[in-house]
Amino acid sequence: MPAKDEGNTLKRFGVNVRARRAAMELSQEGLAEKADLDRTYIGGIERGERNLTLISARRVAKALKTTVSELCEGIDR
Amino acid sequence: MPAKDEGNTLKRFGVNVRARRAAMELSQEGLAEKADLDRTYIGGIERGERNLTLISARRVAKALKTTVSELCEGIDR
Numbered sequence: 271m272p273a274k275d276e277g278n279t280l281k282r283f284g285v286n287v288r289a290r291r292a293a294m295e296l297s298q299e300g301l302a303e304k305a306d307l308d309r310t311y312i313g314g315i316e317r318g319e320r321n322l323t324l325i326s327a328r329r330v331a332k333a334l335k336t337t338v339s340e341l342c343e344g345i346d347r
Numbered sequence: 348m349p350a351k352d353e354g355n356t357l358k359r360f361g362v363n364v365r366a367r368r369a370a371m372e373l374s375q376e377g378l379a380e381k382a383d384l385d386r387t388y389i390g391g392i393e394r395g396e397r398n399l400t401l402i403s404a405r406r407v408a409k410a411l412k413t414t415v416s417e418l419c420e421g422i423d424r
Contacts, residue, residue, distance in 0.1 A: 276402050279415075283401055321400045324360060325353050328423055337423045338356075342416040346405055 275347075281318030282345045283327075288316045290334045290341065304333035352424075358395030359422045360404075365393045367411045367418065381410035 291301050298316070302309040307329065314320045315330065322330070327338045334341070368378050375393070379386040384406065391397040392407065399407070401415065408415045 276405065279401060279405050321402050323398045323400050324356060324404065324419070324422065325398050327401065327419075328353065328356050331423060337419070339416045339419040339422070342401070342404075342414070342419055345401065345416070346408060346414045 277318065278347065279345045280321055282347070283322070283341060284316040284318040284320075286341045286343060286345075287312075287330060287334070290336055291316075294334060296334075301330075301333055305329050354395065355424065356422045357398055359424070360399070360418060361393040361395040361397075363418045363420060363422075364389075364407060364411070367413055368393075371411060373411075378407075378410055382406050 291298070296304070298312045299309050301307075302312045305312070307326075311320065312330075315322065324338065327341060331338045331341050368375070373381070375389045376386050378384075379389045382389070384403075388397065389407075392399065404415045404418060408418050411418070
């Protein structure tokens with residue numbers, strides 16, 4: 271169980287992923303396929319339930335044609 | 348064993364951490380203490396041997412008075 275502010279970190283990351291995916295008009299299924307990850311895992315990321323590693327974050331960023339740095343904007347608060 | 352480009356991701360993250368730590372004139376020991384992590388773990392991060400989670404990256408960023416986003420600059424290449 272992460273501390274509250276750490277939970278916010280993952281939630282904000284998830285919000286960023288969802289926003290970027292929506293901007294690309296991609297479904298969770300579509301993103302899952304591009305990132306070679308399970309759709310339920312994508313859902314978990316977007317709900318802030320997944321504490322991704324840098325390598326997994328990079329895979330998601332690549333599938334969303336963006337960078338880990340962009341997806342991490344605001345996650346420190 | 349990560350793919351070559353994924354190894355570069357971790358190496359670049361480590362380079363960013365080391366640069367930031369040096370700019371703060373902090374030793375690995377000092378950073379380890381601030382981040383509540385082991386010194387050998389900090390050494391591993393800086394050598395690109397650690398695939399940190401977002402929560403661990405946030406802890407390191409906080410100890411370095413910066414953001415995960417900043418520490419992730421350039422890691423996608």
